Amino acid sequence: MVQQPPLPTQATCLLFVGAARRPSFVVENCRVRLKELAPSEVLVRVRLAGLCASDVRRFISEDAHDECALVPGHEAVGDVIASRRPGIEVGVRVVFSSSNWCSTCEWCRRGAHVACENVTKYGHPPLASLSESELGGTLSSHVLLRAGTAVCPVPTSVSDGHALLASCALATVLAGVLRLTTCHMPMLLLDRNKMAGEDAAATAESAEGESRTKPTALVQGCGLVGVLACAVLSEMGFRVFCEDFNVSRLRLASKFHAQPVFREAGPLTPSASLPERVDAVVVAIGSRLDYSDPYPSPPLLQGQLLRPGGALLLLGQPRYSAFGKGATLEAADIYGRDLCVIGASEYEPDHLKDAVQFLESTEGKFPYSELLSPVYPLSDFQNALTSALERKFLRVVVRPMY
Known part of the structure; x- marks a missing residue:
C-alpha cells in the first residue's frame, strides 16, 4: 500500500460573505482539520479555477438564500496530492465534475445521475458552506473531492486553461x-x-x-x-x-x-x-x-x-x-x-471524460485560448469579478495562492 503524504493544515480560500456586504468576499488563510480521507475521496491542489456565470451571479444576487458564508466556484484543474480513489494516483493532473452524486438513490442506481435526489454542487451550499474542513469550492488553494464526484486525468497535450472548459460548459x-x-x-x-x-x-x-x-x-x-x-x-x-x-x-x-x-x-x-x-x-x-x-x-x-x-x-x-x-x-x-x-443543464459522469477527449482531439483545431481571460491571482479577485461582470471574456480564470 502506497503511503499517503501528510495532508495540508492550511488552505487559502475566497470566502463569500453575502452580496449585501461590502466587500462581499474576503481572502483568508483557513485552518484545515482534515485527519484523513474517506474511501474514494481525492484531495486536489488547485492550479486554475474558472469563474462561471452562476458563480458571478452570487455576488450580485439579492436572494436572501445567497447570504450564507461559503467558498464559491465549481470549475478547476489541479494536481492530486492525496487519494483514496482507485485509479487516481498522487501527482496526476485532473478535472472533476461540478456535482457530487450520492450514487445510492434510485436514479443514480439506474445511471441517471442528472436526476440524483441528493446531489450537491461544488461552490454551493451545503457542500461549500464555511467549514474548516469542507474545502467545497474551487476558489481555494485546495478542494476535497467527495466519493460521488467524477474525476478525470488530463492529458499532457491539454493546457490548464483549456482543461477548465471541460467540467462545466463543455x-x-x-x-x-x-x-x-x-x-x-x-x-x-x-x-x-x-x-x-x-x-x-x-x-x-x-x-x-x-x-x-x-x-x-x-x-x-x-x-x-x-x-x-x-x-x-x-x-x-x-x-x-x-x-x-x-x-x-x-x-x-x-x-x-x-x-x-x-x-x-x-x-x-x-x-x-x-x-x-x-x-x-x-x-x-x-x-x-x-x-x-x-x-x-x-x-x-x-x-x-x-x-x-x-x-x-x-x-x-x-x-x-x-x-x-x-x-x-x-x-x-x-x-x-x-x-x-x-x-x-447537467451531465453524466462519462460526459466529463468525453469533454476531456474532445479537447485532446481538437487541440490546435479550435482557438480555445481566445475564450479565456488573462489569469488573475486570487488576491486580485475584485478585478476578476469586474472583468466577468463586464463580459470581456467568455471565461474568467483565477489562480489560487498557496
Whole structure:
C-alpha cells in the first residue's frame, strides 16, 4: 500500500460573505482539520479555477438564500496530492465534475445521475458552506473531492486553461448534443453518411452539394456554452449557423466553425444566409449575466425555423427573463410538425471524460485560448469579478495562492 503524504493544515480560500456586504468576499488563510480521507475521496491542489456565470451571479444576487458564508466556484484543474480513489494516483493532473452524486438513490442506481435526489454542487451550499474542513469550492488553494464526484486525468497535450472548459460548459454541451444525435437524429446522420458513401465523387465536386448532405443547426447565443456547441456540432457533421446580439462574439464563433447570422448586418458584419428550415435549433443563452436586455427575438418562438421532425435543444441554465416576453413554443407546433424538445443543464459522469477527449482531439483545431481571460491571482479577485461582470471574456480564470 502506497503511503499517503501528510495532508495540508492550511488552505487559502475566497470566502463569500453575502452580496449585501461590502466587500462581499474576503481572502483568508483557513485552518484545515482534515485527519484523513474517506474511501474514494481525492484531495486536489488547485492550479486554475474558472469563474462561471452562476458563480458571478452570487455576488450580485439579492436572494436572501445567497447570504450564507461559503467558498464559491465549481470549475478547476489541479494536481492530486492525496487519494483514496482507485485509479487516481498522487501527482496526476485532473478535472472533476461540478456535482457530487450520492450514487445510492434510485436514479443514480439506474445511471441517471442528472436526476440524483441528493446531489450537491461544488461552490454551493451545503457542500461549500464555511467549514474548516469542507474545502467545497474551487476558489481555494485546495478542494476535497467527495466519493460521488467524477474525476478525470488530463492529458499532457491539454493546457490548464483549456482543461477548465471541460467540467462545466463543455461536458454540458456534449450531454445535450449527444442526446440530440443519438436519440433523435440517428437516421438523419445515417442518411448523410449513406449519401456520402454512394456518391462521394459528386459530393466532392461541389461545396454546395456537400452542404446539402449535412444536417443543419442554428445556435442562438454565443456565450461560452454557445461557442462550444458550435465546435461540437461542427465536429459531429452539422453545418452550423449562429446568431447573437454581439458582433464580436459572432466573429469568435466563426473561429469555431459556425457561420454567423446577424440580422442587422452592415458592411463590416457579413451575415450568412440562414436556410428556410434547419434540423436543430440550439438555445444557449444561459451564460449571459445581464438579463435586463432580452435577446432580440424570443428564441423559443423560432420553432418555426425547424423542419418537420426537427429538434429544439435547450442548453445551460437560462433565466426566463433572458427569453423576452411571449417566448413560447406552442404544443400544436410540437404535435403538428413532430418536433422534439430536449433540455440539458447537467451531465453524466462519462460526459466529463468525453469533454476531456474532445479537447485532446481538437487541440490546435479550435482557438480555445481566445475564450479565456488573462489569469488573475486570487488576491486580485475584485478585478476578476469586474472583468466577468463586464463580459470581456467568455471565461474568467483565477489562480489560487498557496
